[in-house]
Amino acid sequence: MASSQLVKVLIVDDDNFTRRIYKTMLFRFCFEITEVEDGKNAIQQFVDGNEYDLVLMDKHMPNMDGVEATRTLRGMGIPVKIVAITDDASSKDTFMDAGADKFLLKPLTFSMLTDILKSFNFLN
Amino acid sequence: MDYVHLRRQAASLRKGLFDQGYLDEQFYQLEDLQDDASPNFVEEVVTLFFRDSARLMANIDQALDKCVKDFNKLDVYMQQLKGSCTSIGASRMKTECTAFRECCRDENIEGCMRSFQKIKREHSVLRQKLESYFQLLRQAGPVECATRPNK
Numbered sequence: 001m002a003s004s005q006l007v008k009v010l011i012v013d014d015d016n017f018t019r020r021i022y023k024t025m026l027f028r029f030c031f032e033i034t035e036v037e038d039g040k041n042a043i044q045q046f047v048d049g050n051e052y053d054l055v056l057m058d059k060h061m062p063n064m065d066g067v068e069a070t071r072t073l074r075g076m077g078i079p080v081k082i083v084a085i086t087d088d089a090s091s092k093d094t095f096m097d098a099g100a101d102k103f104l105l106k107p108l109t110f111s112m113l114t115d116i117l118k119s120f121n122f123l124n
Numbered sequence: 125m126d127y128v129h130l131r132r133q134a135a136s137l138r139k140g141l142f143d144q145g146y147l148d149e150q151f152y153q154l155e156d157l158q159d160d161a162s163p164n165f166v167e168e169v170v171t172l173f174f175r176d177s178a179r180l181m182a183n184i185d186q187a188l189d190k191c192v193k194d195f196n197k198l199d200v201y202m203q204q205l206k207g208s209c210t211s212i213g214a215s216r217m218k219t220e221c222t223a224f225r226e227c228c229r230d231e232n233i234e235g236c237m238r239s240f241q242k243i244k245r246e247h248s249v250l251r252q253k254l255e256s257y258f259q260l261l262r263q264a265g266p267v268e269c270a271t272r273p274n275k
Contacts, residue, residue, distance in 0.1 A: 014204070017172030018211050024157045024165055060203055087207045107150045107211045110157065 007122045008051065010080075011035040012042040012066065013058035018106075022056055025113050029123065038062050039069025046073065052080050053122065056108075057100065059086035067091065067098045074099035081120050130264035137257045146250050150213030167258045173212045174251050180205045181247065184240060188233075198236060199228040205243075217246045 009031050011022050019035045026033050034050070036042050038061040045052070055073075059066040070082050084095040087106040095103050102119075104112055117123045141147045158165040184201045187194060206221035208214075220243045227235030 015208055015211070016176055017169045017208070020169050020172055021154065021157070021211060024162055027161070058207075060200060060207070087210050088203065106207055107153065107213075109150075109153050 007031045007053045009033050010042060010045060010050075010052040010055045012037075012039060012055060012061070012069065013085075014038055014061040015058070018058070022108065022113075025108075025110050028110075029117065031122075039064030039066055039072075042069050043072050043076075046076065046078050046080075054117075054120065055080050055082045057082055057084050057095075059084065059088050059091050059095070067094050070095060070100050071098040083116055127264050130260055134257055134260035134264055137253065137260065141250075141253055141257070145215050146246075146253065148213045148215040150210065152213075154212065167261075169212065170254055170258070173208060173214070174247075174254075177205060177208055177217075177247060180208070181244065188237060188240065193231075193233050193236075195228045195231050195236075199225055202228065214246075214250055217243060217250065220246055 007029070009026055011019050011026075011033060013019050013022070013035075014037045023033050023035065034045065034052070036045060039057075040063040042055065042057070043064070057066040057070060061069075064072075066084060066086065070084070073080065073082065081102075082100045083102045083104060084091070084100040085104045085106055085108050086095075089105055092103045102116060104116070114123070142151075154166050154169055162168075180201055184198065184205070187198050187201065202221050202224050206218055206225070209218040209221055220239055224236055224239040224243065227233075227239055
């Protein structure tokens, strides 16, 4: 887990309102949330020394897509839990091969999110 | 002002949006996220959706205007738009986005153009209806005794 007991989540999605939805869901758990618009900025967060417990990763984004970002993070040795969330069902294998821990199809519902958080033991 | 009447109008408008297929159950998810901490959450995300989707649609318009059609680019834009529609529950728009993407795969530019016109119409109608709905809600004011809307 990232230092301190607060679960730190990085939302990576180029849609403003998708990030807003995820943030509202995650606020219910009092998590610490950071959001970025693309894979490149997601990588930069880790390069800058930030630590996260969970990344919610979209696929189709400008500058760097979610698969490439996932692959890059794993290549950097970053062990953060990565959940791919996309409406592109065909990208599941690619995402998992790149090192994602879970793959979910959009739309993300609150119950789906809760199940994921439980599976990672982020809910006490 | 007859607040009960306004609330009934809002409820009727909302029901119509589901009955006529403009919205699907994903919209309920958004409504469920609205609470005292985020009292205007649904309207906020709907506003963000229409702002972002308008930008995407302008990109698609530009791409369709070009002499040389880049079907891959069009498909990427439309996939983004479809993803947005999915997240908000904009069911009719989502269906038209799927049709557009099929035309891209077939490199059928006329089909893309027709489909895009439908998307624009659905976008416009949904926007108008949701704006009317939220206006009614604002006029009706907060409900003293919170009741779950009929689903």
